[in-house]
Amino acid sequence: MGLTAQSTGLSASKEMIDLQINPEQDIVVALAGNPNTGKSTVFNSLTGLNQHTGNWTGKTVTTAYGRYKYGDMNFVLVDLPGTYSLLSNSVEEEIARDYICFGNPQATVVVTDGTRLERNLNLVLQILEMTDKVVVCVNLMDEAKRKKIQIDLDNLARILGVPVVGTNARSGQGLKELMEVVQKVAQEKLPSKPFKVNYNSKIEEIIRQIEEKIKASVNSKLNTRWVSLKLLDRDKAIINSIEKYLETDFGQVLAQLDNFDNETLRDQIVTSIVKTAEQISRQVVSFGNKKHNELDKKIDDILTSKTFGIPTMLVLLGLIFWLTIEGANIPSQALSDLLFGIEGKLSSLFLSSNLPGWLHDIFVLGVYRTLAWVISVMLPPMAIFFPLLTLLEDLGYLPRIAFNLDNFFKKACAHGKQALTMCMGFGCNAAGVIGCRIIDSPRERLIAILTNAFVPCNGRFPTLIAIATIFMAGSSRGLTQSLIATLTVTGVIVLGVVMTLIASRILSSTILKGLPSSFTLELPPYRKPQIGRIIVRSIFDRTIFVLGRAVVVAAPAGLLIWIMANIKLNGLSLLSISANFLQPFANLLGLDGYILMAFILGLPANEIVMPILIMSYMSMGTMIELESLEALRNLLVSNGWTWLTAVNVMLFCLLHFPCGTTLLTIRKETKSWKWTLLALVIPTLAGIALTFTVTQVVRLLGY
Amino acid sequence: MDNNYFPLHLIPCGKLAQVKELLAAGNSRRRMLDLGVITGTVIQALRRSPSGDPTAYEIRGAVIALRSEEASQILVELL
Numbered sequence: 001m002g003l004t005a006q007s008t009g010l011s012a013s014k015e016m017i018d019l020q021i022n023p024e025q026d027i028v029v030a031l032a033g034n035p036n037t038g039k040s041t042v043f044n045s046l047t048g049l050n051q052h053t054g055n056w057t058g059k060t061v062t063t064a065y066g067r068y069k070y071g072d073m074n075f076v077l078v079d080l081p082g083t084y085s086l087l088s089n090s091v092e093e094e095i096a097r098d099y100i101c102f103g104n105p106q107a108t109v110v111v112t113d114g115t116r117l118e119r120n121l122n123l124v125l126q127i128l129e130m131t132d133k134v135v136v137c138v139n140l141m142d143e144a145k146r147k148k149i150q151i152d153l154d155n156l157a158r159i160l161g162v163p164v165v166g167t168n169a170r171s172g173q174g175l176k177e178l179m180e181v182v183q184k185v186a187q188e189k190l191p192s193k194p195f196k197v198n199y200n201s202k203i204e205e206i207i208r209q210i211e212e213k214i215k216a217s218v219n220s221k222l223n224t225r226w227v228s229l230k231l232l233d234r235d236k237a238i239i240n241s242i243e244k245y246l247e248t249d250f251g252q253v254l255a256q257l258d259n260f261d262n263e264t265l266r267d268q269i270v271t272s273i274v275k276t277a278e279q280i281s282r283q284v285v286s287f288g289n290k291k292h293n294e295l296d297k298k299i300d301d302i303l304t305s306k307t308f309g310i311p312t313m314l315v316l317l318g319l320i321f322w323l324t325i326e327g328a329n330i331p332s333q334a335l336s337d338l339l340f341g342i343e344g345k346l347s348s349l350f351l352s353s354n355l356p357g358w359l360h361d362i363f364v365l366g367v368y369r370t371l372a373w374v375i376s377v378m379l380p381p382m383a384i385f386f387p388l389l390t391l392l393e394d395l396g397y398l399p400r401i402a403f404n405l406d407n408f409f410k411k412a413c414a415h416g417k418q419a420l421t422m423c424m425g426f427g428c429n430a431a432g433v434i435g436c437r438i439i440d441s442p443r444e445r446l447i448a449i450l451t452n453a454f455v456p457c458n459g460r461f462p463t464l465i466a467i468a469t470i471f472m473a474g475s476s477r478g479l480t481q482s483l484i485a486t487l488t489v490t491g492v493i494v495l496g497v498v499m500t501l502i503a504s505r506i507l508s509s510t511i512l513k514g515l516p517s518s519f520t521l522e523l524p525p526y527r528k529p530q531i532g533r534i535i536v537r538s539i540f541d542r543t544i545f546v547l548g549r550a551v552v553v554a555a556p557a558g559l560l561i562w563i564m565a566n567i568k569l570n571g572l573s574l575l576s577i578s579a580n581f582l583q584p585f586a587n588l589l590g591l592d593g594y595i596l597m598a599f600i601l602g603l604p605a606n607e608i609v610m611p612i613l614i615m616s617y618m619s620m621g622t623m624i625e626l627e628s629l630e631a632l633r634n635l636l637v638s639n640g641w642t643w644l645t646a647v648n649v650m651l652f653c654l655l656h657f658p659c660g661t662t663l664l665t666i667r668k669e670t671k672s673w674k675w676t677l678l679a680l681v682i683p684t685l686a687g688i689a690l691t692f693t694v695t696q697v698v699r700l701l702g703y
Numbered sequence: 704m705d706n707n708y709f710p711l712h713l714i715p716c717g718k719l720a721q722v723k724e725l726l727a728a729g730n731s732r733r734r735m736l737d738l739g740v741i742t743g744t745v746i747q748a749l750r751r752s753p754s755g756d757p758t759a760y761e762i763r764g765a766v767i768a769l770r771s772e773e774a775s776q777i778l779v780e781l782l
């Protein structure tokens with residue numbers, strides 16, 4: 001869910017440009033399976049890459065490619081989105097099905113969940129109908145063992161007629177054997193006689209007839225039995241793809257099938273598959289402890305209970321903010337001491353080397369200082385908040401949030417999984433927008449995309465935190481200060497959620513009319529998070545990412561501000577002229593021209609808004625040293641800030657246009673500038689309306 | 704409809720029920736089938752969301768939340 005190049009729109013464009021596959025040397029292996037079975041974890045372990053993983057269904061919505069070497073051969077691994085089946089028509093299922101059918105992988109690894117083998121076998125059986133080159137990977141063996149679930153892997157392999165490997169993808173157990181078997185299957189060195197589901201005699205008879213007719217045109221490029229089944233099913237989308245792939249036309253065959261009722265046929269087909277899975281599972285799985293899910297149920301009794309469910313959620317959220325606020329203080333201070341210490345040295349270096357003074361001013365006072373601000377004030381909260389959020393994700397808590405809040409979303413005529421995409425938005429709105437792919441219905445997906453920016457992303461938290469700490473907490477210090485700040489930020493988030501619901505409701509009854517569509521939400525078992533990995537990965541990823549963006553975005557912004565502050569027309573700097581221009585409007589909203597300009601110039605990245613504002617105020621003269629939050633408070637107050645300004649800045653920070661990356665991602669996901677524009681306008685209007693109302697009411701009351 | 708059959712969303716939490724008939728059509732029917740909900744499947748109602756809907760059910764070893772609209776399309780018999 002991170003704000004890394006991989007998960008933001010920056011790489012969405014790259015995702016389909018698969019890495020160069022060399023058909024002579026590379027062996028392509030597809031990873032398929034039910035959602036949340038560990039496909040991405042297997043992918044990461046084998047390729048050494050960092051595809052995002054998470055304990056909920058639908059974490060991976062895009063296809064990722066990676067390489068690994070085994071023996072002296074090169075493998076290309078394809079991480080497909082998880083699906084329960086290949087018979088329906090959701091986007092993920094189409095991606096997975098088309099890849100397995102038409103992508104010509106030399107082997108398909110079906111990753112299954114050892115603790116839920118029966119349901120997973122459904123998909124295995126369907127894939128065995130499509131291709132012979134299958135390896136079944138029974139993952140999460142450690143969890144199965146803990147729950148006293150025994151699986152007879154040898155027997156399973158015998159029944160299915162394809163190799164079966166037990167793994168623990170987290171620790172890497174069994175992965176070597178998996179690679180070995182995959183290699184053999186790809187080279188066709190293992191005898192494979194995949195199990196085929198037996199349908200009732202009527203269906204079998206029709207299949208036989210169709211097979212007869214299409215044998216020639218299928219020409220062993222696809223499995224004829226499978227193509228016959230699809231024709232029988234008369235599933236337009238897949239038949240079209242098959243026809244295109246085979247360059248043939250099945251119109252005639254289809255015409256002869258018209259007199260069958262395909263709803264009944266499909267029921268019979270699915271029923272046979274489910275029953276077969278049930279039988280196989282009975283033969284190979286034994287439960288040592290029928291009550292193995294008791295602990296999960298006990299936890300759910302608290303986390304999703306009527307009385308404690310929602311309060312616990314708020315407390316957890318608050319706890320995360322509090323830890324972020326408290327935790328960020330120390331590194332923030334240390335970084336600021338370090339970086340502003342370096343600034344002094346840089347200055348004397350410049351001055352002693354006979355370089356012109358304006359060069360010193362541009363680089364040290366403009367570029368370097370803005371960078372230092374981003375790094376010392378914005379980076380620490382970002383680097384702390386993020387792993388905490390990931391921790392909750394890994395535990396399996398996010399689907400519970402969706403479960404707790406679903407009724408509100410239903411009343412807003414929105415999709416239940418919108419709550420999940422909002423959670424991703426906390427990390428990064430661009431990632432949240434991509435995550436909206438888990439929502440099938442186009443209408444509800446658009447609603448989720450258009451309202452994603454109502455939850456503040458990681459880049460906006462530090463601003464909220466800083467202002468809440470210095471203004472809302474007033475003169476209190478220590479624990480009281482951080483608690484008040486926590487309450488304020490939590491309140492802002494709750495407001496964001498309420499605004500999301502209101503906006504969704506309004507959209508649902510105006511331009512995106514419709515009723516909520518059906519959905520199912522799986523509540524996965526709680527899992528112990530990989531704390532070490534999370535901390536290392538997300539702090540590392542986050543730091544690199546923020547540093548990278550600081551260089552790309554914050555440095556030029558610093559340069560721009562410095563130039564604007566120093567080019568003068570009629571005695572006024574460009575900066576003041578622009579701010580004065582915005583001032584009347586900003587004043588209506590309880591802001592000032594500099595604040596509004598900082599938000600506008602901060603379009604490329606939210607984390608530069610605050611630094612730009614600080615630079616603008618400082619460039620007007622008075623203060624040179626700015627070392628602590630106290631000094632920041634003085635700077636803001638001396639520029640006319642009151643508590644009302646602080647409230648409005650927080651509101652506007654919550655409700656304004658999404659950052660440039662997010663907008664580009666929205667454009668890519670919706671393929672429409674119209675929706676992108678709307679995604680920009682909706683939160684901005686909401687922000688203007690809210691700050692305007694608050695300001696006017698407060699002023700009327702005479703504060 | 705047989706009098707002993709209820710829509711699934713009326714089953715009290717904690718109770719077991721067996722699927723007798725699927726009323727849903729089209730995509731939402733498929734989605735149920737994908738989860739292994741067929742005639743004869745045993746489902747346990749686990750808990751209701753604090754906001755009143757959806758309800759979590761245990762279906763073939765997995766915990767799945769269904770909104771009342773979906774659950775009402777599954778006719779079951781109390782066990």
Ligand SMILES: Nc1nc2c(ncn2[C@@H]2O[C@H](COP(=O)(O)OP(=O)(O)OP(=O)(O)O)[C@@H](O)[C@H]2O)c(=O)[nH]1
Binds near residue numbers: 052081082170
């Ligand atoms: N204990 C244990 N946990 C595992 C194992 N493999 C994966 N996990 C955890 O299971 C969760 C799901 O893993 P992912 O790799 O994201 O699953 P996925 O199949 O890619 O899921 P989708 O992208 O949603 O389809 C994560 O929290 C993993 O850390 C394993 O072998 N043992």
Ligand SMILES: [Mg+2]
Binds near residue numbers: 039041052053
């Ligand atoms: Mg995945």
